[in-house]
Amino acid sequence: MNWRFTLLVTPLRALLAAFAVAAGVLAFGWSGLFNVAATTGHWPITDWLLHFVMVNSVKTHTIAVETPGNLDDPALIARGAGHYASGCASCHGAPGRPRSPVIREMVPTAPDLDAKVPTWEPKHLFWIVKNGVKYAGMPAWISAEEREDEAWAVTAFLLKLPGMTPQTYKALAFGAEEDGSAGGLTAVAPPSGPLRPDILADCARCHGRDGAGRDGDAFPVIGGQSRAYLFDALKAFASGDRHSGIMATTAARVTEDDLKALADHYAGQSWTTTRAPVDRTLIAAGERIAREGVRATGTPACASCHGPAPTAQNPAYPRLAGQHASYLEQQLLLWEKEHDSRGGGAFRGIMRQIAFLMSKEDIRAVAAYYASLSSGE
Numbered sequence: 001m002n003w004r005f006t007l008l009v010t011p012l013r014a015l016l017a018a019f020a021v022a023a024g025v026l027a028f029g030w031s032g033l034f035n036v037a038a039t040t041g042h043w044p045i046t047d048w049l050l051h052f053v054m055v056n057s058v059k060t061h062t063i064a065v066e067t068p069g070n071l072d073d074p075a076l077i078a079r080g081a082g083h084y085a086s087g088c089a090s091c092h093g094a095p096g097r098p099r100s101p102v103i104r105e106m107v108p109t110a111p112d113l114d115a116k117v118p119t120w121e122p123k124h125l126f127w128i129v130k131n132g133v134k135y136a137g138m139p140a141w142i143s144a145e146e147r148e149d150e151a152w153a154v155t156a157f158l159l160k161l162p163g164m165t166p167q168t169y170k171a172l173a174f175g176a177e178e179d180g181s182a183g184g185l186t187a188v189a190p191p192s193g194p195l196r197p198d199i200l201a202d203c204a205r206c207h208g209r210d211g212a213g214r215d216g217d218a219f220p221v222i223g224g225q226s227r228a229y230l231f232d233a234l235k236a237f238a239s240g241d242r243h244s245g246i247m248a249t250t251a252a253r254v255t256e257d258d259l260k261a262l263a264d265h266y267a268g269q270s271w272t273t274t275r276a277p278v279d280r281t282l283i284a285a286g287e288r289i290a291r292e293g294v295r296a297t298g299t300p301a302c303a304s305c306h307g308p309a310p311t312a313q314n315p316a317y318p319r320l321a322g323q324h325a326s327y328l329e330q331q332l333l334l335w336e337k338e339h340d341s342r343g344g345g346a347f348r349g350i351m352r353q354i355a356f357l358m359s360k361e362d363i364r365a366v367a368a369y370y371a372s373l374s375s376g377e
């Protein structure tokens with residue numbers, strides 16, 4: 001038996017057989033007999049096989065993924081919902097908004113997620129949102145590697161999606177704005193000109209018309225930040241220099257003139273912030289860093305550029321007094337992690353260097369200190 005087998009299957013024959021199979025596949029492709037029409041859909045066996053491969057791929061690739069403990073945070077859910085309206089609902093539909101008939105003709109189609117979400121664990125959903133699904137038309141997250149925190153925000157929202165009422169969805173995704181004001185994937189780029197109400201309405205869904213934000217610390221305060229800083233930040237989001245899938249979706253679809261008009265609008269608002277209650281000892285430690293820096297790590301005093309100080313401020317240095325602690329902390333951690341892709345202005349190199357040298361504890365303390373200041377300081 002053994003000698004017969006070795007006689008029949010020689011390495012050369014195996015190689016020739018492999019070539020023959022490859023040539024056969026190529027010839028079939030070349031003949032044009034395979035029908036790529038989406039009208040006929042997949043055979044049930046192909047459907048089953050693709051789903052089987054996808055489910056197992058997701059499970060295997062998430063073995064080492066750790067699920068954060070804050071997926072119930074209302075701010076995270078609101079941030080995820082805001083993006084869902086501009087980046088996902090156009091394919092998957094949303095509560096009270098059925099999927100488009102065009103999307104239903106996709107093979108495979110983007111499913112209604114109400115029924116699908118409960119079939120996955122949170123880390124599976126996170127992985128799908130971050131990485132997308134090849135051969136299926138499910139896109140990966142913009143800046144997937146850099147912004148896992150944003151993919152988790154969308155996951156936090158997805159977990160609340162099954163059974164959500166249209167009213168709850170509207171409040172979470174649109175804030176005080178009218179339904180249908182989402183830009184992103186759902187709209188073609190409007191022509192540029194003076195500030196267009198439909199573009200402002202899209203920003204206002206998350207930041208409010210006054211730029212003060214909503215839902216606690218879900219969105220950074222932008223009203224009253226300098227025009228130069230706002231414009232630079234928006235351009236950097238649009239070009240991908242500053243990584244954020246949420247902000248790229250909304251900023252990259254309008255022209256530079258529109259971004260200028262938006263920067264004008266928000267710079268003209270007053271800087272209104274709410275002081276969050278934070279730990280006193282942490283604030284005191286943060287104040288020391290802000291006023292004196294940290295000699296051991298060569299961290300300069302933040303106050304020399306960001307205040308509070310009576311000196312005239314360079315408009316390229318953003319205001320931090322009263323900004324949300326979680327946002328400040330997140331930005332500094334991002335800078336530390338991938339110190340090549342934050343900020344938008346000409347002086348961003350300085351800030352990268354500073355954040356890169358900071359410890360996590362110092363970052364937490366200084367963020368708490370700035371958040372505790374009132375807007376006038």
Ligand code: HEC
Binds near residue numbers: 051089
């Ligand atoms: C261009 C259309 C499109 C967009 C935009 C899109 N998806 Fe998908 N999505 C798909 C398609 C198609 C599938 C089906 C993949 C499959 O069956 O293998 C899918 C699958 C999924 C699944 C897995 C569902 C399952 O169990 O089969 C989840 C979860 C998901 N998408 C979430 C999202 C989220 C969240 C967003 C926004 C960040 C998003 N999708 C944006 C097309 C899209």
Ligand code: HEC
Binds near residue numbers: 219220
């Ligand atoms: C879906 C919600 C959402 C929408 C819509 C949105 N933003 Fe944002 N915005 C965010 C989030 C979240 C961040 C924080 C990004 C980060 O972590 O880098 C942000 C950050 C910003 C920043 C940077 C703030 C800083 O201190 O550096 C500016 C400026 C800004 N947005 C302006 C706008 C404008 C103008 C629009 C309309 C074109 C808009 N945003 C639409 C959620 C949104």
Ligand code: HEC
Binds near residue numbers: 220300316331366
């Ligand atoms: C020499 C001036 C300088 C010093 C000192 C400085 N920064 Fe900055 N910082 C900047 C500039 C410039 C930017 C804006 C970068 C950009 O986006 O172009 C910035 C941005 C930031 C941001 C992002 C704000 C936002 O709205 O997204 C944070 C947070 C920050 N700095 C914190 C700090 C802290 C904390 C310290 C002290 C440890 C510090 N900075 C020291 C110049 C400075």
